[in-house]
Structure formats: structure tokens, C-alpha cells
Amino acid sequence: MKYLDKIGFYHYYRRGGKRWPLKGEPGSRGFLEDWRIAEAEYLGTTPFGVKESFNEIADRYLVSPEFNDLGAGTQKNYRVYIKQLRRDFGPSPIGDIKRKHIRAYRDGIAERKGAANQSVRVMMALMAWAIDADLIEINPAANIKELKGSEYLPWPDPLIERFFKEAPKELVWAFAVGLFSGQRKGDVLKAKWKDIEDGTIHFVQQKTGAEVWVPILPELETILKSIPRRSLHILTTKTGRVWTKSNFDSTFKRCLDDLGIGEYVFHGLRKNFLEMAAEAGGTNAEMKSWSGHTSNTMVDHYIKRADRKRLANAMKAKVLKSAK
Structure with a gap:
């Protein structure tokens, strides 16, 4: 291999009277990256995909067709997390960011488990784009386990009842639409009276762009009838103004x-x-048509959980019957 030098156990790129150390064995990923860097430094150029910084790759990703294909809500979320990731990884060459660095970043904000896990997801998406763009060969964020306990908790029935009784009515209205429609907060707050037709509420989900028609359950129908029409939007503040995200939050x-x-x-x-x-007893397809989920995984989780609950109750009935 031209310009390769070996001294003892170490390899070097030697050229023009200078020498650059090379990690790993000849042909390994680390060796080839170091070779490209050394050659680029000698030639006065930048090795494509190795010395480009995280900031540069992030800038390119944010104007890519792949990013633009994401839903508006997802784009906004990714921008927030990429901005935070820039603080730690900004000037780092993309090829130098390893799995251990991403894990260290995740662990550094582990007290906010949701943010820690989402940071890894966003990094994985960005690195996947970099692979498709032939900038790197391996996704260092892939298969990093998520921290447990970051899931959103379903509300226990006693707390739901308490919220309905004790919370301000404007919040109860929003709470009810969310509970009985299964839609995300942003979509709930944007719902308009004209979206109600033929016993359904029509939502266009901000995150995915999916259109869903949610049948109005009797409980929700009762709530909707109690809401004064103070705006084109169903849900408003007590002064009749449309909720902004920050105000509602x-x-x-x-x-x-x-x-x-x-x-x-x-x-x-x-x-x-x-x-x-x-x-x-909702099927996977039926539940997705309401919730707007595109993946079977989450919906299947709840179906299996409900099946286990039904089996447990059936077993309980048999045990009680046999004990008589």
C-alpha cells in the first residue's frame, strides 16, 4: 500500500517527510478513516464524510427531502433536539462521533428520560440520513437501548373522575376531547366546529398528515353539547380565545x-x-383508523394487554366457581 509505513506494532501514513498515525489494522474502518484524513491533510483538502462536522451534516439534513417529508410536528420536534445536540457535538467531525459518545450524552440527561430517549432517536435519524448520503458507513446511534420509565402514563380512572370534577371547565372540555378521541394535544386544540359531521370529528394529524374520522362517543357528545360556541374552534380559553400551545401547556x-x-x-x-x-374488542385496523397510528406495534401492545386482562378475569371466574 503506497505511503504506508510500519514501525513496530504501529502503522503510519508517510508522505512528504511527514508521518500520521493510523489506528487499527490495515483495511479496518478506523484505519481507512485515518488514512483518508491523513491524505486529505497532506493534499490540503477535506475528506468527504469524515471531517465534515456535525453542524454541517445537521444543516444539510434539515434541508433534505427526507426531513421535509416528515410531518410539521415531527420537524419542529427534531429541530429542537438537533439544536440541543449541536451544543455537544457541533464542531465534532461526523466520523468521530461514536456509540460511546451518544450513550454518554444520553446518560448526561438521564434525569429527563423522555428527552434522553428522544435525543437518541433524533441522532439515529440524522445518522441514517448520513449513511444514505454516503457520508458514514455505520450508524453509531443504532440499537442504543432506551431508558426505561420514560413512557407517558395512562391516567387511572379515579384521577380521570377527579379531573372532571375539580378542573376548570375549559380544561375539562379539552381533556374530554383528548380522552374520547385518542388524538394528540395539538390536533385536539385545532379542532373546529365545522370538523363535526355525521356523528364524527374529522382530524388531520399534524405529526403524520393522516386524516382520521373519529366517531363521537355518547360521553363526548354530552361534553360537546355543553361547550359554548365562542369561536370557530371547539376549544377556547375562558375569555373565548383560541388556545396557543404554550398557554394551554x-x-x-x-x-x-x-x-x-x-x-x-x-x-x-x-x-x-x-x-x-x-x-x-377493537381490531388493529379499527384502532389505527381512529388513532392514526401507522405502525402495528403500539396498537398490538394494547390488544395483547386487553387479551391478557380478559383471560385473567376469565380465570378468576373459574377459580371462584370451583371454590364454591
């Missing part, structure tokens, strides 16, 4: 803190909805 959080149930969040109602649908 702060108001909802204050309410939860006042009630002493701050560990629960609005998105947990989506899980309540899936549990109710599964326990009612």
Missing part, C-alpha cells in the same frame, strides 16, 4: 400541580383511549 400544568397529579400529562390520555378501544 402552562395552564394545564398549573392545574395538575394544584391537583397534585403532576406526573400525568395530556398525551397519556391517548393511551387511555387505546386501552378502552382494545378492551372493547
Whole structure:
């Protein structure tokens, strides 16, 4: 191999009277990356995909067709996390970012498990794009295990009843639409009266762009009839203004803190909805048509959980019968 030099156990790229150390065995990924860097430094060029920084790759990803194909909500979320990732990885050459570095970043914010896990997901998406763009060969964020306990909790029935009784009515209205439609908070707040037709509410989900028509359950119908029409939007503040995300989030959080149930969040109602649908015998396709999920994984989880619950109750009945 031209310009390769070996001294003892170590390999070097030697050229023009200079020498650059090379890691690993000849032909290995680390060896080839070091070779490309050394050659580029000698020639005064930048090795494509090795010395380009995280910031440069992130900039390219954010204007890529793949990023633009994501839903508006997902794009906004990714931008937030990429901005945070830049603080630690910004100037680092993309080829130098290893699995251990991403794990260290995740562990550094482990007290916020949801943010830690989402950071890894966003990094994995960005690195996957870099692979497709022939910038790197291996995704260092792939298969990093998520921290446990970061899932949104479904609301227990007693807390749901308490919220309906004690929370301000404007929040109860939003809570009910979320609980009985299974939609995300942003989609719930954007719902308009004109979206109600033929016993359904029509949603166009911000995250995925999916259109769903959610049948209005009797419980939700009762709530909707109690809401005054103060705007084109179904849900408003007590002054009749359309909720902004920040205003709703702060108001909802204050309410939860006042009630002493701050560990629960609005998105947990989506899980309540899936549990109710599964326990009612909903099929995977039926539940996805309501929730807008595109993957079977999450929906199957609730169906299997409901099946286990039904089997447990059936077994309980048999045990009680045999004990008589």
C-alpha cells in the first residue's frame, strides 16, 4: 500500500517527510478513516464524510427531502433536539462521533428520560440520513437501548373522575376531547366546529398528515353539547380565545400541580383511549383508523394487554366457581 509505513506494532501514513498515525489494522474502518484524513491533510483538502462536522451534516439534513417529508410536528420536534445536540457535538467531525459518545450524552440527561430517549432517536435519524448520503458507513446511534420509565402514563380512572370534577371547565372540555378521541394535544386544540359531521370529528394529524374520522362517543357528545360556541374552534380559553400551545401547556400544568397529579400529562390520555378501544374488542385496523397510528406495534401492545386482562378475569371466574 503506497505511503504506508510500519514501525513496530504501529502503522503510519508517510508522505512528504511527514508521518500520521493510523489506528487499527490495515483495511479496518478506523484505519481507512485515518488514512483518508491523513491524505486529505497532506493534499490540503477535506475528506468527504469524515471531517465534515456535525453542524454541517445537521444543516444539510434539515434541508433534505427526507426531513421535509416528515410531518410539521415531527420537524419542529427534531429541530429542537438537533439544536440541543449541536451544543455537544457541533464542531465534532461526523466520523468521530461514536456509540460511546451518544450513550454518554444520553446518560448526561438521564434525569429527563423522555428527552434522553428522544435525543437518541433524533441522532439515529440524522445518522441514517448520513449513511444514505454516503457520508458514514455505520450508524453509531443504532440499537442504543432506551431508558426505561420514560413512557407517558395512562391516567387511572379515579384521577380521570377527579379531573372532571375539580378542573376548570375549559380544561375539562379539552381533556374530554383528548380522552374520547385518542388524538394528540395539538390536533385536539385545532379542532373546529365545522370538523363535526355525521356523528364524527374529522382530524388531520399534524405529526403524520393522516386524516382520521373519529366517531363521537355518547360521553363526548354530552361534553360537546355543553361547550359554548365562542369561536370557530371547539376549544377556547375562558375569555373565548383560541388556545396557543404554550398557554394551554402552562395552564394545564398549573392545574395538575394544584391537583397534585403532576406526573400525568395530556398525551397519556391517548393511551387511555387505546386501552378502552382494545378492551372493547377493537381490531388493529379499527384502532389505527381512529388513532392514526401507522405502525402495528403500539396498537398490538394494547390488544395483547386487553387479551391478557380478559383471560385473567376469565380465570378468576373459574377459580371462584370451583371454590364454591
